[in-house]
Amino acid sequence: MNTISIAIDGPSGAGKSTLARAAASELGYLYVDTGAIYRTIGYYVLQKGIDPTDSLAVSNALPDIHVELEHGADGLQRMRLSGADVTAQIRLPEVSLAASAVSAHPQVRSFLLEMQRQLARAHDVIMDGRDIGTVVLPKADVKVFLTASDQARARRRCLELEQRGTPEPFEKVLREIQERDWNDTHRAAAPLRQAEDAVLLDTTRLDFRQSLKALLKIIKERV
Template identity: 75%
Template sequence: MNCFSIAIDGPSGAGKSTLARSLAKKLGYLYVDTGAIYRTIGYYAWKQGVDPKEEAAVLALLPKVQVELTYGEDGLQHMLLNGEDVTREIRLPEISLYASAVSAHPGVRSFLLDMQRQLARSHHVIMDGRDIGTVVLPDADVKIFLTASAEARTKRRMLELEQRGTPEPYEKILKEIQERDWNDSHRTAAPLRQAEDAVLVDTTDLNFQQSEEALLTIIKEKTGA
């Protein structure tokens, strides 16, 4: 089977996961949230009391980690860590910076690279993250770089946290997003950047429906779907 792969990259809070999940459902593709995979590693480091910036300490954890990606009856991606469903726990605000720090280590990235590529070899996939089009799936059929202003992303994140019952103040979220942007774009291993052949989509002034329509148009033009 000739499998199509769609890579959606961009900074934290740009709407990658929400849009990719919705598009995958419409197109009948498998949705792979790679950020959730790194969050799972970050969550394990947090639970073990390990400094996520200490590469040797994080790599020492990997042989004890079994990460599985499954799909629940709700149709959503669930993350299992050593057999335990940690889908909700990895979304705690403090895990974001842990995920960013552990994902900067080349050893962690290579540990997870095979899992991600195997999914693309065996399914039509929409995969979102920071380096999908540049590193994980450099030959993806469609590459999109999704972005929005830090202020717009902060407002969206505030709303998401309020709906989840874990509200945080605007200034705190903005600072975390700016810090994450800097970390992701300045790390040595696979920094966040737009692939040369990726289509740039800025959703600052677009609502969800408009953003989705923009991405669907690009995908249909590139794949003939």
């Protein structure tokens, strides 16, 4: 079966998940949030008291980690860890940094690679993350590098946290985003970078509706 794959990469807080989910709904594709998968690994190691930067300890824990993606009729992706729904828990700020740390380990990326590719083989997908167009789906039909300034991303993240009832100071959120940017772009395993054949979409000065329109235009022009 020939399927269509759309790869969306970019830094933390660029709006990848929100825009990719909306675009997938518009086009009738399966949405795959790979960041949520790494967050689930990060959440697991934190719960077990494992240092997420300890490559050996994290690698040794992998055989005991059972991660599942569940898509409902509404297309929303929910994450299960050993059968338990952890969709809400993995969005906590401390899990974001743990996810960035565990994603730097080559063993973790190898552990999750086939799961991601199998989803693209079985469905028309819009998949977002840090290395989708460069590593996971290097032959994706469309590649988009979605970004925004760190200040804009911090403001959006603060609003998201406020809406969830877990507000954080802007300076703290900005610092964490900058730290994650550095970690994601400097890791040895599949660092965040724009694929040579990816289209750059900067949403710093765009609202959600404008960003979605721009993303759909890129996809429709190339599929």
